[in-house]
Amino acid sequence: MGILHLVFQSPAQTDDFHQCLERAGEEDAVLLIAGAVVGAKQTGTAAQVLDTCPAKIYVLKEDLVARGISADEVVGGAALITFDEFVALTVTYSRILSW
Amino acid sequence: MTACRYLLVLRSMPFDGLQVQEAIEQLLTLAAFEQAASVLFLEDGVWVLKQGQQPRPLGYKNLHGLVQSLDIYDIGPLWVEKESLLERGLTEEDLIVPVKTIERSHVPRLMAKHEHLLPG
Numbered sequence: 540m541g542i543l544h545l546v547f548q549s550p551a552q553t554d555d556f557h558q559c560l561e562r563a564g565e566e567d568a569v570l571l572i573a574g575a576v577v578g579a580k581q582t583g584t585a586a587q588v589l590d591t592c593p594a595k596i597y598v599l600k601e602d603l604v605a606r607g608i609s610a611d612e613v614v615g616g617a618a619l620i621t622f623d624e625f626v627a628l629t630v631t632y633s634r635i636l637s638w
Numbered sequence: 639m640t641a642c643r644y645l646l647v648l649r650s651m652p653f654d655g656l657q658v659q660e661a662i663e664q665l666l667t668l669a670a671f672e673q674a675a676s677v678l679f680l681e682d683g684v685w686v687l688k689q690g691q692q693p694r695p696l697g698y699k700n701l702h703g704l705v706q707s708l709d710i711y712d713i714g715p716l717w718v719e720k721e722s723l724l725e726r727g728l729t730e731e732d733l734i735v736p737v738k739t740i741e742r743s744h745v746p747r748l749m750a751k752h753e754h755l756l757p758g
Binding site: 541542554558561562563564565566567634635636637638 | 647649680681742745746747749750752753754755757
């Protein structure tokens, strides 16, 4: 099993978003959480790196909803997950790296 | 690439808080418990290895001693991402210790070889 990468900050706030997505491998998963969820908005420029990243992309639904972004505004290929599913992911991927 | 238990992924800029110093001290603690550990320097983390640092006037300790002590504690190899050096106008000759360079495209494979990843 690969690595679960956690990204917390919006792509405009720090470079964590790009730094992580440029280095996550195909066995890995990236979960966008807190401010980082805005990077998954389909029409935003940051979303481009999501298309080229080979890792599975997850976005925390609660954080999207809090920021007024609906599911259909998120890039295709990204899966929306709940807090409970987030917990399940941390079990599936025993190795976690926070960015 | 040798298999290793812990990998510190060091991305923080030195002399901007104590994050780098604390991350390296974390490695020394692991070494004290005979845990195999290595470091991957990424992005601004590569500045930690730059020669000629004089951080005293800023109120910070020089990191060279700490970095050089890693070898004594069998911590390593020290991996440095090639692209991170290039983007900052640095070469291996600018660094205080011998390192192994790795291309960005190989970083996922390096991470995958470690049991635990530490952010720094």
